[in-house]
């Protein structure tokens with residue numbers, strides 16, 4: 484796979500939604516107008532502060548093509564995923580006279596595309612949107628699959644909608660300006676895809692972990708494309724998480740609890756890394772996961788600089804936070820664990836003593 488080629492990964496339409504493609508390559512913005520569609524007269528480009536220039540360049544380009552284009556700047560990172568910022572976007576759409584044939588473009592990391600998709604899902608009960616992810620995490624995970632939403636004080640992503648995009652444009656050149664901390668955070672979801680479905684991803688990272696931390700690494704395009712294929716395959720058969728899609732939540736039960744505990748100041752990928760370490764220990768202690776695969780979580784996550792540990796004294800709060808996880812059913816906690824490499828399964832209602840023992844391996 485070459486960085487120069489454009490790869491097209493298909494996502495099937497399920498549950499009455501339209502199919503779409505995820506494009507990976509460079510200089511893909513020529514594809515944008517086609518995805519916005521012929522019927523749109525107005526386009527809103529939702530972008531974070533960090534991408535003010537990109538947002539304005541896109542707006543000017545679309546205006547030059549005859550659209551009434553507005554740029555909506557939102558805060559960076561999780562500060563954008565709030566009801567207040569969604570309301571600010573709705574106001575901008577209303578003031579621009581947005582109708583059902585108009586379109587939203589989300590340009591940014593996963594926080595921005597989650598918000599932009601949610602705004603598109605809720606405006607007039609649903610308008611077209613296109614995702615232009617600019618982080619590793621956005622490309623391999625957040626922009627694909629139609630989960631859109633915002634956080635509340637009570638928990639992560641508690642308000643949202645399934646609203647697939649009309650297309651996803653992953654321009655690898657965008658990764659060159661990404662701070663290394665954010666680049667590495669995205670590798671947590673790449674590693675997740677490796678453990679739940681495609682172990683070649685783990686082999687590629689382990690072959691040169693230092694190179695995996697930069698967009699200039701020799702396997703960048705392949706790691707991104709393989710991870711997108713894992714996600715595309717899953718959401719193509721289970722958009723609304725009635726079963727299989729839960730495997731994409733590997734590491735997220737504890738991860739989201741940590742994010743809430745940190746008032747969304749931690750990067751999602753960092754929290755998911757700790758959450759996957761916990762899930763591996765839980766799988767091991769529950770008698771599901773072999774030692775070698777459980778230990779591999781520590782080595783591969785650590786090798787790229789992702790965290791493994793969180794504060795031991797926070798366990799009671801984390802346990803409380805996990806109760807509102809979307810996989811919970813009534814009072815039953817449910818965790819994605821592995822029965823072996825690339826064999827994800829769900830562990831329901833584990834013994835509280837086993838949960839605490841697993842956290843004992845993670846807490847510091």
Ligand SMILES: NC(=O)c1ccc[n+]([C@@H]2O[C@H](COP(=O)([O-])OP(=O)(O)OC[C@H]3O[C@@H](n4cnc5c(N)ncnc54)[C@H](O)[C@@H]3O)[C@@H](O)[C@H]2O)c1
Pocket residue numbers: 531532533534558559560561564591592593594595597617618619620621624625626627628629630631640657658659660661662665668669672750751752
């Ligand atoms: N919808 C889903 O299926 C799904 C899947 C995984 C994660 N998510 C969500 O994604 C979010 C995390 O996304 P993320 O890791 O991309 O973080 P992010 O969106 O918070 O972006 C990280 C930072 O990088 C900046 N940035 C983005 N692109 C840049 C670029 N090219 N150059 C310089 N700076 C840039 C952003 O403004 C932000 O400050 C979380 O809210 C998580 O819940 C959603």
Ligand SMILES: O=C(O)C(=O)C[C@@H](O)[C@H](O)[C@H](O)COP(=O)(O)O
Pocket residue numbers: 624628630639640672724728729731732733735809
């Ligand atoms: O797409 C999914 O499904 C996932 O679980 C992917 C996760 O990486 C992502 O963080 C997602 O937003 C979590 O969903 P949630 O339903 O647990 O909020």
Ligand SMILES: [Zn+2]
Pocket residue numbers: 624672735751755
């Ligand atoms: Zn995630």
